[in-house]
Structures are given as structure tokens and as C-alpha cells.
Amino acid sequence: MFDARDAFAAPAAPAPTLREDYRAPDWLVPDIALGFDLDPARTVVRARLSVTRNGEHDRPLRLEGEELELLSLTVDGERREPVLEDGRLVVALGGAEAVVETEVAICPEKNSQLMGLYASGGILCTQCEAEGFRRITYFPDRPDVLSRYRVRLTADKARYPVLLANGNPVEQGEAGEGRHFAVWEDPFPKPCYLFAVVAGDLACNADRFRTMSGREVALGIWVREADLPKTALAMQALKDSMAWDERTYGREYDLDRFNIVAVSDFNFGAMENKGLNIFNTRYVLADPETATDADIDAVAAVVAHEYFHNWSGNRVTCRDWFQLSLKEGLTVFRDQSFSEDMGSPAVQRIDQVRTLRAAQFPEDAGPLAHPIRPDSYLEIANFYTATVYNKGAEVIRMMRTLLGPERYRKGTDLYFQRHDGQAVTCEDFVKAMEDASGVDLSQFRLWYSQAGTPTVRARLDQSGGRTALHLDQSVPPTPGQPAKQPMVVPLKVALIGAASGREISPERLVVLREERQVEPFANVTEPAFLSINRQFSAPVIVVAERKAGEIEALAESDTDAFARYEAGQELMQRDLLAAIGGGELRTEAVVTAVAATLRSNALDPAFKADAIALPGESLLIEKLDAADPARVHTVREAMRRAIGVGLKDDLSRAYMGTSRADPSSLSGEAKGLRRLRGATLGLLAAADAGLGRTLAARQYASARTMTERQAALMVLAMLGGEEAEAALADFYGRYESDPLVIDKWFAVQASVPAEETLDRVEVLGRHPAFTLANPNRLRALAGSFAGTPAAFHRADGRGYDWQAEIIVAADKLNPQTAARFVAPLGRWRKIEPGRAAKMRAALERILREPGLSKDVLELAGKSLG
Ligand code: 0A1
Ligand code: ZN
Numbered sequence: 001m002f003d004a005r006d007a008f009a010a011p012a013a014p015a016p017t018l019r020e021d022y023r024a025p026d027w028l029v030p031d032i033a034l035g036f037d038l039d040p041a042r043t044v045v046r047a048r049l050s051v052t053r054n055g056e057h058d059r060p061l062r063l064e065g066e067e068l069e070l071l072s073l074t075v076d077g078e079r080r081e082p083v084l085e086d087g088r089l090v091v092a093l094g095g096a097e098a099v100v101e102t103e104v105a106i107c108p109e110k111n112s113q114l115m116g117l118y119a120s121g122g123i124l125c126t127q128c129e130a131e132g133f134r135r136i137t138y139f140p141d142r143p144d145v146l147s148r149y150r151v152r153l154t155a156d157k158a159r160y161p162v163l164l165a166n167g168n169p170v171e172q173g174e175a176g177e178g179r180h181f182a183v184w185e186d187p188f189p190k191p192c193y194l195f196a197v198v199a200g201d202l203a204c205n206a207d208r209f210r211t212m213s214g215r216e217v218a219l220g221i222w223v224r225e226a227d228l229p230k231t232a233l234a235m236q237a238l239k240d241s242m243a244w245d246e247r248t249y250g251r252e253y254d255l256d257r258f259n260i261v262a263v264s265d266f267n268f269g270a271m272e273n274k275g276l277n278i279f280n281t282r283y284v285l286a287d288p289e290t291a292t293d294a295d296i297d298a299v300a301a302v303v304a305h306e307y308f309h310n311w312s313g314n315r316v317t318c319r320d321w322f323q324l325s326l327k328e329g330l331t332v333f334r335d336q337s338f339s340e341d342m343g344s345p346a347v348q349r350i351d352q353v354r355t356l357r358a359a360q361f362p363e364d365a366g367p368l369a370h371p372i373r374p375d376s377y378l379e380i381a382n383f384y385t386a387t388v389y390n391k392g393a394e395v396i397r398m399m400r401t402l403l404g405p406e407r408y409r410k411g412t413d414l415y416f417q418r419h420d421g422q423a424v425t426c427e428d429f430v431k432a433m434e435d436a437s438g439v440d441l442s443q444f445r446l447w448y449s450q451a452g453t454p455t456v457r458a459r460l461d462q463s464g465g466r467t468a469l470h471l472d473q474s475v476p477p478t479p480g481q482p483a484k485q486p487m488v489v490p491l492k493v494a495l496i497g498a499a500s501g502r503e504i505s506p507e508r509l510v511v512l513r514e515e516r517q518v519e520p521f522a523n524v525t526e527p528a529f530l531s532i533n534r535q536f537s538a539p540v541i542v543v544a545e546r547k548a549g550e551i552e553a554l555a556e557s558d559t560d561a562f563a564r565y566e567a568g569q570e571l572m573q574r575d576l577l578a579a580i581g582g583g584e585l586r587t588e589a590v591v592t593a594v595a596a597t598l599r600s601n602a603l604d605p606a607f608k609a610d611a612i613a614l615p616g617e618s619l620l621i622e623k624l625d626a627a628d629p630a631r632v633h634t635v636r637e638a639m640r641r642a643i644g645v646g647l648k649d650d651l652s653r654a655y656m657g658t659s660r661a662d663p664s665s666l667s668g669e670a671k672g673l674r675r676l677r678g679a680t681l682g683l684l685a686a687a688d689a690g691l692g693r694t695l696a697a698r699q700y701a702s703a704r705t706m707t708e709r710q711a712a713l714m715v716l717a718m719l720g721g722e723e724a725e726a727a728l729a730d731f732y733g734r735y736e737s738d739p740l741v742i743d744k745w746f747a748v749q750a751s752v753p754a755e756e757t758l759d760r761v762e763v764l765g766r767h768p769a770f771t772l773a774n775p776n777r778l779r780a781l782a783g784s785f786a787g788t789p790a791a792f793h794r795a796d797g798r799g800y801d802w803q804a805e806i807i808v809a810a811d812k813l814n815p816q817t818a819a820r821f822v823a824p825l826g827r828w829r830k831i832e833p834g835r836a837a838k839m840r841a842a843l844e845r846i847l848r849e850p851g852l853s854k855d856v857l858e859l860a861g862k863s864l865g
Pocket of ligand 1 (some may be wrong): 115127128129130267268269270273305327328384566816
């Protein structure tokens with residue numbers, strides 16, 4: 001029925017895509033030939049698609065396209081008048097196969113979304129995952145359409161001397177008028193999201209790798225000439241990754257060359273395009289003078305991650321985007337295992353769990369909660385989340401724990417062999433694990449469908465001369481999922497003698513499957529302490545009933561390094577939350593535990609650094625119902641001060657001891673010492689600003705690594721005053737020409753936990769070096785600011801207003817990156833009512849903005865609830 005009001009109504013809300021609506025593609029494209037006439041202002045793309053009808057049907061071929069100027073269409077050589085429906089090119093075809101050719105023009109230099117073909121610092125490059133290929137040419141842009149690609153690139157030779165695409169180079173030469181061409185062929189059928197081309201004036205760090213079957217692979221890392229010296233660490237990580245995947249998973253590289261290109265403008269970390277990974281410079285360029293140890297570790301992890309995708313993602317890919325965790329959860333688990341094998345497993349695990357708690361637990365507890373295999377989306381780019389990636393990795397890790405390493409490996413072997421060259425589902429992965437191991441994973445599958453972090457309550461009952469572990473579990477309601485079923489929770493458990501401090505019941509795997517379960521421990525009669533969820537064997541919240549002195553004892557003597565760290569954190573959290581809740585701040589137990597950690601001869605310095613760090617303000621806020629962020633900050637600072645005052649001598653001694661770290665070494669020992677140097681300096685400064693300034697200024701001036709320099713700068717910035725301004729000015733001058741370091745300059749200032757930080761952030765937003773167009777710079781300012789509760793949650797709400805304005809402004813250029821800053825505003829449910837109302841108002845203001853992207857619309861809408 002016609003209703004006149006409809007004509008004036010706001011545009012209809014976009015319809016979500018549902019997992020249950022999946023249908024196989026109507027048409028397949030086994031082969032595609034692409035020709036690019038590259039030019040930043042106007043690139044012409046010719047595509048020749050060989051299409052075949054998939055099954056019995058009479059539906060037309062539908063090709064997605066976005067911001068394309070269609071120049072021509074032919075079918076089997078005959079010109080056709082194009083038919084466009086909702087932006088799709090609809091091509092009626094009679095037979096079982098056809099050759100469809102299109103010619104389109106696109107404008108890379110105006111592409112500020114950084115999806116499709118775009119320009120970054122004089123380089124032309126592409127980003128196609130998830131749905132960017134449609135911004136290059138008309139195509140069935142979905143991951144279950146796999147094609148063999150032949151790509152011909154033509155470009156101005158002086159401006160773009162290097163022309164790269166997926167696969168192997170087959171031809172190159174002159175094209176007249178100062179232009180040249182190159183032809184690349186990729187023999188492996190791939191979904192279009194793995195397509196990539198690059199053109200630029202690039203220098204190459206070239207190396208080789210001999211695979212386990214003796215093939216030579218040519219490796220190249222392509223960057224601006226001046227950046228070549230900063231590629232050595234990434235190259236080493238690449239070779240280590242290739243060898244590791246052969247050793248650990250039996251996976252060999254399959255092409256004759258493997259290229260990595262670094263670009264400055266990139267929405268995410270990096271992209272695993274087949275044989276041609278494209279990276280954010282942040283995850284390629286690193287040396288100890290300009291990158292911190294954490295940055296350097298991240299380079300190795302991301303290089304490994306993208307390389308591992310060659311099997312987990314590329315050779316075996318996803319059927320549809322709801323299956324994203326199939327490739328991402330598995331690949332994150334693989335890169336985590338790589339990092340554990342290359343460094344200290346316990347310290348790596350602590351870092352992984354910190355990330356999970358900081359990014360994923362809040363997501364799972366808030367309005368954006370979704371299962372690792374989501375059921376619906378408006379904009380798939382919004383589902384590249386900590387849940388899909390990091391919780392997804394925890395789910396794979398749990399399967400390995402349940403099956404054991406040998407059967408897990410049999411499972412991955414079967415998975416890769418059975419599905420090589422296919423686009424499959426999470427279910428296919430679980431099935432391969434079951435078939436290879438004989439283990440029934442029916443109930444385990446709930447981890448794929450149920451959102452929310454389970455809480456496990458644990459009580460060690462030692463009454464009546466017997467010992468039994470009482471467990472119960474509950475999974476909280478999440479949007480669209482009011483009631484949950486009990487999950488499979490693999491808990492590694494040991495009992496520690498209360499008197500002896502020794503393991504009186506060695507570690508065992510307790511698998512919780514019921515809502516309530518009792519696990520007897522035979523032959524344990526002496527009083528015991530409970531060491532549970534060792535190594536963080538399950539991504540759950542454990543609430544254990546503790547005996548007097550239990551946590552304190554475990555923080556000092558748990559035999560599992562991770563559990564020991566956990567006990568220390570639990571202790572700090574207990575006393576912090578009690579004081580935040582209105583009680584008196586008790587610091588003795590924490591000070592004693594920190595002292596024991598600092599004085600221990602057995603612990604390595606990196607572990608000490610982690611163990612003496614207090615839980616972050618964001619994490620504490622998550623534990624509260626109506627948090628007052630100012631009070632959280634005050635109490636946490638008071639605890640830091642108490643540690644600093646109480647342990648000044650220990651901290652000074654530890655601090656001085658760390659100066660022996662060899663600045664030229666990236667060994668675990670040297671990195672650990674530098675980490676401890678930063679942690680001890682922070683606590684000393686919290687107790688005595690004068691001393692902190694002196695030490696930090698000295699450390700800043702004499703620093704030989706960015707790890708030391710940045711840590712000193714952060715402490716100075718927190719203390720404020722002339723020294724801070726001098727150091728900040730020096731830092732800027734010293735590194736003005738290095739954008740990745742200037743990002744740090746923005747990030748440090750936006751991370752100072754104080755209300756006045758907002759004033760500085762406002763000024764920085766108008767600084768000539770600030771730009772909304774570069775995602776790294778935007779993250780450095782807006783991401784850091786939102787991650788600093790004491791500043792972001794100013795009582796007057798101006799922090800939220802600033803954030804909302806930035807989101808709206810950035811959305812006009814780059815919706816994907818703008819949307820990344822919405823979630824912090826959605827945490828209002830955890831914040832006291834006054835601020836919460838202001839957070840909601842900021843979200844409402846965003847939603848009233850005309851022309852909002854689907855990306856921001858989806859997240860702001862859900863955040864408001
Ligand atoms: N697959 C990549 C992540 C990625 C996703 C989207 C991108 O463009 C918007 C870029 C990268 C990974 O897991 O590393
Ligand atoms: Zn990935």
C-alpha cells in the first residue's frame with residue numbers, strides 16, 4: 001500500500017545479513033584476467049571473467065560493484081547494455097558458461113576509505129578483505145568464489161618502477177610513452193579478498209628460504225629506500241615463521257616467491273594476500289632505536305600471523321564471513337604458539353591474557369557481545385573483533401588441551417588435507433578434529449554459538465578429612481541470547497600444600513561440563529590451596545572461594561608461573577576494589593607480595609615486571625557496576641604510591657640493576673630487564689615526583705633504545721612540568737621525520753591519566769602533524785585517549801563530546817577506522833549514572849548525524865541499546 005509519508009521518511013534502515021541465509025553461489029568464476037592501467041587520478045580496470053553456472057537454475061549473474069564508473073560490458077564478445085540493480089550489475093546469461101568482460105574507471109587518490117585500490121605516500125596498493133574487491137571491478141565479491149588470476153599491470157615507469165601482484169611474475173616490458181608493464185599469474189585458485197597489486201618506487205630487502213622439500217623461495221620485503229635498514233627484524237621473523245610452520249604443523253610454502261610490502265596508510269595491521277602480504281609500516285619497520293621491544297615483538301607476531309594464513313585462510317579459506325574465526329582464531333592461536341616457542345611461554349601467556357581481558361572480556365560483557373561465529377551483521381568490517389580473533393584463538397587452544405598435542409596435530413593435518421582448495425566452515429574444522437581424534441566435541445561446539453564470558457565458581461572443600469573441588473558455571477545473557485547452556489570448560493588444576501608450599505596434587509585436567517560438578521581429590525588430607533585455570537586453560541572468569549592467606553601464599557609460591565601471576569593480580573584487585581567500594585585502602589598484603597617478587601632470585605625480570613604492575617583502570621571499571629572513574633584512578637594511584645613508598649629501596653635497587661641490559665641485545669633477558677626498568681621507574685615516580693623526574697630525565701637523555709626513551713617520556717609526561725615539556729619538544733624534534741615515532745609522541749600525551757589530558761588532546765587534534773586521514777595517527781590520538789579512563793571519563797562529559805566529534809569527522813573519510821572508536825562510548829552501563837547519561841547523549845548525537853556510514857551506525861546503534 002502506498003503511504004505518502006514514506007516518500008519523506010528517512011532512508012530505510014539497512015537490512016542485516018544473516019548466517020542462516022547462506023546459499024551457494026549461482027555462478028562460479030574459475031578464471032579471471034585483469035588489466036590495470038594504473039594512474040592515481042584515473043585507473044582503468046579491464047576484467048575478463050570466465051563464468052560457469054553452479055547447479056540447475058535460471059538466475060542471472062549478479063556482480064557487486066561500488067564507486068565504479070562502468071565504461072563497457074560485453075558477453076562472449078558482444079556489447080551489452082548494462083543493467084544495474086541496487087549497485088549490482090545484473091547479467092542475464094543463456095548457457096552453462098560465458099565470458100563476461102567489463103571495463104571500469106576508478107580514482108585511487110580520492111579513495112580515503114583505504115578499501116579497494118588506493119594511494120599511500122606515492123604507492124598504489126590494494127586492500128580487498130572483506131568486501132573491497134568490488135571497489136576495483138564488478139565481481140561476485142564473496143569468499144566462496146575461487147578463481148585463478150592473471151593480472152597485467154601498466155604504469156608510468158619513473159613513478160612506479162616496481163609492479164607487484166599475487167603469485168609469480170611471467171612477463172614484463174616497455175609499454176611506450178614512459179610506461180611499462182608486468183604480468184603476474186597465481187596458480188592457486190583464491191577468493192577475491194586475497195587479491196592484491198602494488199605499484200611504487202620501492203626498494204627490496206631480498207633473501208631466500210629453502211623449504212623442507214628443498215625448494216628455494218625468493219623472499220622480498222618492499223619499502224621506501226630510506227627504510228630498508230629497518231626491515232631486518234621482519235625478514236628474520238619471516239624465515240623463523242616459515243621454518244616453524246614446517247616443524248610444528250608440517251606446512252610448507254607453495255609459491256616460488258613471497259613478498260611483503262609496507263604502506264603507511266592501512267586500516268588494520270596487515271593483510272595476508274596470497275604471496276603478496278601488505279603491511280601497515282608499523283608491523284614491518286623496526287629497530288631498537290625507534291621501536292620499543294613490544295613493537296619489535298609485535299612485528300614478529302604479525303609477520304608470523306600473515307605468513308601462517310597461507311595455509312589457515314588461503315589454501316583453506318572461509319565459506320562466508322560468518323566463518324571469519326575459522327581462519328582468524330586458528331591463525332592467532334598459531335602466531336601465539338610461535339611467540340611462545342620463540343620467547344618465554346609464561347610471559348607470552350600473561351601478555352595474551354592481558355590483551356584478552358582488556359579488549360575481549362569488555363566486548364563480551366557489553367552491548368556488542370557476539371559469538372566467535374556471529375549470526376548477523378550490518379557491516380562485516382565491524383566483526384574483525386577481539387572476540388573473533390582472540391577468543392577464537394582461545395577456543396582452538398581449548399581443543400588442543402582437550403585432545404592433547406598429538407591428536408590435535410592429527411586433526412589439523414586432516415583439516416588441511418581434506419579441505420585444501422576449499423571454502424569451508426567452522427563446523428568443518430571441528431568435524432576434522434573429531435574425526436582425527438575420536439573425541440566427541442558436540443557440547444564443545446557451544447563455544448562457537450554462545451556469546452558471553454562464563455563465570456566459574458570454585459570451592460575446595462576439605463571438610464571431613466576428604467578433599468573435593470566444587471565447581472559451578474554460568475554464562476551471562478548477551479544481546480539476543482537470554483538463556484545459555486553449560487559449556488565445556490577445561491581447567492588445569494593443582495593443589496599446593498598450605499604448609500609446605502609444594503604441589504601435593506600434581507596438575508590435572510578437570511573438564512567442567514555440567515552446571516555443577518564435584519571433582520574428588522583422593523589421598524589429599526593436608527590443608528591445600530587451589531591453583532586453578534593454570535596457564536589460563538579456559539577463557540573464563542574464575543571466582544574462587546579463598547582461605548585466609550591463600551592468595552598471598554599462591555602469589556608467592558604457585559608452581560605455575562601464570563597462576564602465580566594471577567594470584568598476585570587477584571590480591572591487588574581484591575584490595576583495590578574494596579577501597580573503591582568505600583572501604584579503607586589496605587596495602588600491606590600487596591606491598592609484601594611485590595617485595596617478594598622484586599627480591600626473588602628465581603623469577604626472570606620480564607615476569608617481575610608483569611607481576612608488579614597493578615590491574616589497569618579500565619579493567620577495574622569493568623569489575624564494578626556503577627564505576628566512578630575518578631575514584632578508580634585515585635585509589636589505584638594511592639596503591640601505586642604505597643608500593644613506591646614502602647619499597648623505595650627495593651625498587652631503586654631493581655631499577656639500578658636493570659641498567660645492565662645490553663642496548664644492542666634483543667634477548668629475552670635484555671628485553672625483560674628493560675621492561676622491569678620501566679615498571680620500577682613508574683612506581684618510584686608514583687611515590688616521589690622529584691626522584692621520578694630526576695631518574696626519568698636522566699634515562700630519557702641517555703637512552704639508547706626506544707623502550708627506555710619512551711618509558712622515560714611517559715613518566716615525565718605523567719609528572720608534567722618543565723621537564724615534561726622539554727622532553728616532549730626534544731622527542732618531536734629528534735623524530736620529526738619518522739611518522740611511526742611521531743605516533744608515539746601523540747599517544748604518550750593522550751595517555752596521561754588526568755582530566756587535563758583532554759585540553760592537550762584538543763590542541764593535538766589541531767597540530768599540523770595530526771590528520772584524520774592516516775589511521776595510525778588517528779589511533780595514536782583518539783585510540784589512546786579513549787583508553788585512558790581518567791581523561792576520557794571527565795565528569796563534565798567533554799571527553800565523550802570530543803570523541804563523538806572525532807568519530808563523526810573521521811567517518812566522512814574512513815568509516816572502518818572511525819567505527820573502531822565507538823565501543824568505548826558503549827561502556828556506559830558500567831559507569832555511574834551522571835557520566836553514563838552523557839555517554840548516551842554522545843552516542844545519540846552521533847546517530848543523528850546525516851549520512852552516517854553503516855559501520856558507525858551499527859556500532860553506535862547497538863551501543864545505545
Ligand atoms: N585478515 C587480516 C585482517 C584485515 C582485515 C581487514 C583489512 O582491511 C580492512 C585488513 C586486514 C589479518 O587477520 O591480519
Ligand atoms: Zn588474520
